Amino acid sequence: MSEHAATIRRFWQTTEARDWEGLAEVLAPEMVYEMEQTRERVRGRAAFLRFFGEYPGDWHLTVRRVVADEEGGVSVLDFTVGDERLVGISFFTFGDDGLIHRIDDVWPEPYEPPADRVHLTERF
Amino acid sequence: MSEHAATIRRFWQTTEARDWEGLAEVLAPEMVYEMEQTRERVRGRAAFLRFFGEYPGDWHLTVRRVVADEEGGVSVLDFTVGDERLVGISFFTFGDDGLIHRIDDVWPEPYEPPADRVHLTERF
Numbered sequence: 001m002s003e004h005a006a007t008i009r010r011f012w013q014t015t016e017a018r019d020w021e022g023l024a025e026v027l028a029p030e031m032v033y034e035m036e037q038t039r040e041r042v043r044g045r046a047a048f049l050r051f052f053g054e055y056p057g058d059w060h061l062t063v064r065r066v067v068a069d070e071e072g073g074v075s076v077l078d079f080t081v082g083d084e085r086l087v088g089i090s091f092f093t094f095g096d097d098g099l100i101h102r103i104d105d106v107w108p109e110p111y112e113p114p115a116d117r118v119h120l121t122e123r124f
Numbered sequence: 125m126s127e128h129a130a131t132i133r134r135f136w137q138t139t140e141a142r143d144w145e146g147l148a149e150v151l152a153p154e155m156v157y158e159m160e161q162t163r164e165r166v167r168g169r170a171a172f173l174r175f176f177g178e179y180p181g182d183w184h185l186t187v188r189r190v191v192a193d194e195e196g197g198v199s200v201l202d203f204t205v206g207d208e209r210l211v212g213i214s215f216f217t218f219g220d221d222g223l224i225h226r227i228d229d230v231w232p233e234p235y236e237p238p239a240d241r242v243h244l245t246e247r248f
Binding site: 002005034035036037038039040041042043047050051054055056065067068069071072073074076087089091106107108109110111112113116117120121122123124 | 171179240
């Protein structure tokens with residue numbers, strides 16, 4: 001496993017454990033967290049830890065996949081809040097210090113496929 | 125750039141060029157393409173080439189980001205169909221032959237942020 005992949009796994013391990021001090025250790029102080037779908041942004045490690053720490057509900061996550069290279073990485077999560085099941089995709093950008101400087105989060109939702117391609121696909 | 129990252133870029137370069145023969149060269153014959161959000165699946169290279177080849181509209185793509193490691197990779201696209209702008213995220217799984225054996229595609233859509241976190245984020 002690459003160093004960045006290991007840092008991404010530690011990011012989610014500490015988050016699931018609500019170990020906010022451990023999580024802070026992999027974050028750059030000036031980090032930025034963005035959700036392009038909602039156009040929301042959180043600036044700085046302190047604000048980010050508050051955002052995750054106050055996230056409502058009895059949520060749990062498991063890491064489905066991590067891909068990482070020299071510059072950054074991506075994780076795919078299975079995320080549950082009570083009975084609700086979500087998929088979370090996070091893009092991580094690292095600095096030369098090995099810390100996370102930027103996270104771009106995406107939460108794709110189910111939708112109905114267009115009718116004009118039913119002859120080209122099967123459903124599962 | 126890693127070999128897998130180069131293959132992913134070639135995948136999108138040939139797709140944008142409608143160079144279906146070039147695209148076929150990076151695909152395993154038994155490849156599988158899935159869209160988890162709509163629970164659609166396309167089995168096999170021939171069916172996949174038909175799916176992309178028949179995709180309606182005057183669509184164009186530019187690659188925003190590629191992350192790849194030994195096992196696979198991820199791309200993020202800015203995709204347009206006429207005036208419509210979409211973001212596409214694709215997870216690629218490679219075989220030992222260096223070909224693409226599986227693609228998992230995600231198309232996240234904009235949504236309104238939950239009201240209970242407006243005090244924790246800014247909008248952009």
